Amino acid sequence: MTTLEHLQLILSATKPLVYPRGRRLPLYLWQLQGTPPLSDRDLADALRELDARGISMLAVWRSGAEQQSALEQALRLGRIQHELGLPVGVNCIEPLYAFFNGEAATTHIDAAGKSFFDDSFGARPMGCPFAIEQRYDAIREQVEYYARAYRSAGLPLAFAYSDWEVDGPLEWNDAWAHSKRCTRCRAQVPEIDDFASFQATLRRIRAEMQRVCYAEPLLSRWPQALVGNYAVYPHNGWRYWYDYFERFNPELPHQFDQGEPSRPWADEFGRSGYTFAMPVMYTWYRTFDWYTYSPDYRWFYNMLKVASNAGASAPRSLPIISFVHHSLTDPPASGAGHVIGMSAWAYEELLWHSLLRGHSTFFSWCPDAECGHEAPLLHRVWAEALRYREFLESGQPVSFTVPREEGAVVSGLRLGSRLLARRSDFGGAAGSDAWLELEGHKVPTPSGSACQIIAL
Numbered sequence: 339m340t341t342l343e344h345l346q347l348i349l350s351a352t353k354p355l356v357y358p359r360g361r362r363l364p365l366y367l368w369q370l371q372g373t374p375p376l377s378d379r380d381l382a383d384a385l386r387e388l389d390a391r392g393i394s395m396l397a398v399w400r401s402g403a404e405q406q407s408a409l410e411q412a413l414r415l416g417r418i419q420h421e422l423g424l425p426v427g428v429n430c431i432e433p434l435y436a437f438f439n440g441e442a443a444t445t446h447i448d449a450a451g452k453s454f455f456d457d458s459f460g461a462r463p464m465g466c467p468f469a470i471e472q473r474y475d476a477i478r479e480q481v482e483y484y485a486r487a488y489r490s491a492g493l494p495l496a497f498a499y500s501d502w503e504v505d506g507p508l509e510w511n512d513a514w515a516h517s518k519r520c521t522r523c524r525a526q527v528p529e530i531d532d533f534a535s536f537q538a539t540l541r542r543i544r545a546e547m548q549r550v551c552y553a554e555p556l557l558s559r560w561p562q563a564l565v566g567n568y569a570v571y572p573h574n575g576w577r578y579w580y581d582y583f584e585r586f587n588p589e590l591p592h593q594f595d596q597g598e599p600s601r602p603w604a605d606e607f608g609r610s611g612y613t614f615a616m617p618v619m620y621t622w623y624r625t626f627d628w629y630t631y632s633p634d635y636r637w638f639y640n641m642l643k644v645a646s647n648a649g650a651s652a653p654r655s656l657p658i659i660s661f662v663h664h665s666l667t668d669p670p671a672s673g674a675g676h677v678i679g680m681s682a683w684a685y686e687e688l689l690w691h692s693l694l695r696g697h698s699t700f701f702s703w704c705p706d707a708e709c710g711h712e713a714p715l716l717h718r719v720w721a722e723a724l725r726y727r728e729f730l731e732s733g734q735p736v737s738f739t740v741p742r743e744e745g746a747v748v749s750g751l752r753l754g755s756r757l758l759a760r761r762s763d764f765g766g767a768a769g770s771d772a773w774l775e776l777e778g779h780k781v782p783t784p785s786g787s788a789c790q791i792i793a794l
């Protein structure tokens with residue numbers, strides 16, 4: 339399906355907002371990226387229709403042969419958005435690739451002077467973390483190209499995100515073993531045999547790459563813009579999920595929560611310069627077998643851990659724009675097998691609890707074929723939550739607890755003497771006692787899957 343077909347699908351599958359969005363951030367959908375081939379007038383009409391639903395359209399920045407034609411398309415979308423008073427937002431994925439482009443200058447070097455790459459991350463030949471700075475200028479220029487053009491066109495950039503992942507130094511898979519064989523890595527990281535030291539060094543370099551080549555070129559021109567990247571967010575030092583290109587390596591530090599191998603994580607967000615957090619709450623296929631809970635609570639438990647980690651770790655003033663996905667994520671080609679997907683109910687509850695734990699809005703990722711399912715499901719909850727806009731905007735989250743024993747899950751936002759609470763009952767917890775703790779007091783939260791406003 340084309341961007342235009344997706345646009346039409348989404349407009350027909352979603353309804354205009356009943357409760358105004360106010361200053362809340364819009365909703366982002368993976369299939370609404372690009373400039374549909376409509377006349378200026380028809381495109382303006384479509385953007386107005388999307389805006390009535392609280393949904394934003396993003397321009398796509400590209401590199402390589404398509405750079406110039408993509409710029410023309412992006413500028414056209416941005417100009418119309420600006421004329422309509424809508425925020426100008428962009429996808430800056432392609433311009434950030436690839437630091438590790440396979441050039442000989444980017445390799446590790448062993449004691450015999452032989453060059454080598456780390457191929458444990460799939461297609462991209464991962465090189466030496468200490469041979470990457472010479473790539474900064476080329477990558478930064480791919481971003482500057484667009485930033486200069488937006489600036490001279492008078493377009494105020496409001497939002498830029500990237501999905502820059504499998505590139506640059508990463509500490510997982512076989513990266514540590516490769517670095518230990520490299521004379522340059524050993525010289526640069528004297529404590530290389532200590533994983534924590536190795537990890538902190540790599541994440542520091544990674545943050546610098548993103549700051550210098552991506553965040554700074556944009557934020558120096560538009561200091562108020564929201565700039566961020568997939569999976570980069572404030573956290574408590576742990577990560578509870580694995581990306582599709584990462585595999586569990588028992589040789590590396592980890593800590594089990596049932597069968598979930600949590601990993602220690604170093605700071606990357608703090609030095610990146612990013613102005614919003616972008617956690618990832620996906621139904622990763624492998625999650626299902628980690629726990630012994632009921633099928634729904636396996637998904638919910640893991641995704642709420644991720645959501646709560648970001649919510650509790652980010653300052654309240656920092657927007658959290660979370661990537662979310664309901665349908666099974668990255669199942670094997672042979673099919674789902676014994677794995678039972680997450681129910682729509684449990685996913686909707688996860689979205690609610692994330693909002694009540696400080697998340698600002700969502701970014702739906704899904705394959706094109708799932709868009710007709712994912713977009714309306716997500717939009718319905720997000721739009722309904724605007725009923726409580728004053729709590730979402732100004733309330734303080736009061737709980738980040740994720741029960742290890744399946745049962746009632748409660749979240750709340752406190753605004754003055756009122757509490758917006760939501761309770762979800764798993765594992766037959768309906769009717770049982772549950773409460774939110776507030777300054778040493780237990781505020782009872784009755785059963786029922788709806789938000790309640792409780793006078794304190």
Ligand SMILES: [Zn+2]
Pocket residue numbers: 445446447465466467468517520521522523524
């Ligand atoms: Zn190296």
